Amino acid sequence: MNERGLALQDVDLGEVTEAELGAAGAGVFALEGTGVVGPLPSALGPALYAMNAILMAQQVSFEEAQPSLSEEVALDRARRMIADRAQELDDLLAGGATLQELATEAGMEFGTVEVTAEGGEGIAAYIEFREAALAASPDDFPQLHEMEDGGVFALQLDEVRAPTLRPLAEVREQATALWTEAETGKRLLAEAEALAAAPDLAAAAAERGLEVTAVAPITRDGFVEGLPEGGVQAVFGMAEGETRALAGDGADGASAHVVRLTSVSLPAPEDEAARQMRAALDGQARQGIAQDALELFTRSxxxxxxxxxxQSAINAVHAQMP
Known part of the structure; x- marks a missing residue:
């Protein structure tokens, strides 16, 4: 995944049902625990599926679900009503109506809001509104824009303010907290590096009131509780017997970790997950070679x-095809 320049969010399917997985559903749901299965069909061709957790099905009575269902129905009805009036609102703007007149005639809310690249309050918290506001110029005519939740808005740029430093009194608390977190992380990492350099890791940890925790053998897609994001990948870049300090920065604040790679072993030949992984990699390699050969032949x-x-025009046509 890393070699292809993909992040976890690029391939994460989230919580899915067997039906949502389509042809791959039966194979994935046949797993009795976390692991990797495949190659199985997907919208992009044969793929490996890594299952990280199993969530038991829950049955909710109609009485329990009624409040949320009523809310969904009301929101869906509101979206349809807004969509039905979108053309009318567009016509009003095209006819020269001001934002104040649009609010009066169409029942929309009129107001003024400050927007920055970092966000804002109220409607400025919507990414669609911020992008439209930051891209607007004083000479633009108001246009109707849609939001992800079905709402619509029109805006007019009144003023562009140059960036200025906020008074220290306003940011002192935030600046102090950020500096404290950064300095804490720096000192923790320095302490972790000193611990990693100790000849006897267990003894050095005991002197500091820390414990060394042994972790069972893991694969590249494994998970070790407590390690920062990318920690497992960093371990797989280490040499056998190497000790390394890792910096962490999570919701609980700055942290530092010391990891030692005690042994490296290949998966057993009879391991089913490893066999499927090898088969998938072999298929990907063959497909890549075939595509490269076809591309070279076509260019020739x-x-x-x-x-x-x-190619840009071809891609544009393909993107418009259903």
Whole structure:
């Protein structure tokens, strides 16, 4: 995943049901515990599925679900009503109506709000509104924009204020907290590096009132509680017997960790997950080689025939196809 430049959020499916996985559902739900299964079908072709947790099905009575269902129905009805009036609002703006007139005639809310790249209050908290506001210029005519939740808005830029430093009195508390967290992280990392350099890690940890925790063998897609994000990947970049200090920065504040790679072992030949992983990697390699060969062959024919293709135009056409 890292070699392809993908982050976890790029491939994470979140919580899904067997039906939502389609043809891969039966294979994934056949797992009795966390692990990797595949290759199985997906919208992008054969893929490996890593299951991190199993959530038991829950049955909710209608009486329990009625409040949330009523809210969903009301929101859905509101979205449809707004969508039905979108053309009317567009026509009012096209006819030269001001934002005040639009609010009066269409029942919309009129107001003034300050927007920065970091966010704002009220409607400025919506990313769609911030992007439209930051891209606007004083000469733009108000246009109707949609928001992810079904709402609509129109805006007009009144003023652009140059960035200025906020008074120290306003930011002292925040600046103090940020400096304290950064300095704490720096000192914790220095302490962790000193601990990692100790010849006897267990003894050095005991002197500091710390305990060394042994972790069972894990794979690259494994998880170690307490390690910062990317910690497992960092361990797989270490040499056997190496000790390294890792900095962490999570919801609980700054932290530092010391990890030692005690042994490296290959998965057993009879391990089913490893066999499936090898088969998937072999298939990906074969597919990559075939695609490279086809691309080279195609370029050779194009060069010999004197044909050039506008790939950007082709991609644009493909993107518009259903």
């Amino acid at each position: 024919i194009e060069a010999g025939a004197g044909v050039t293709l506008n």
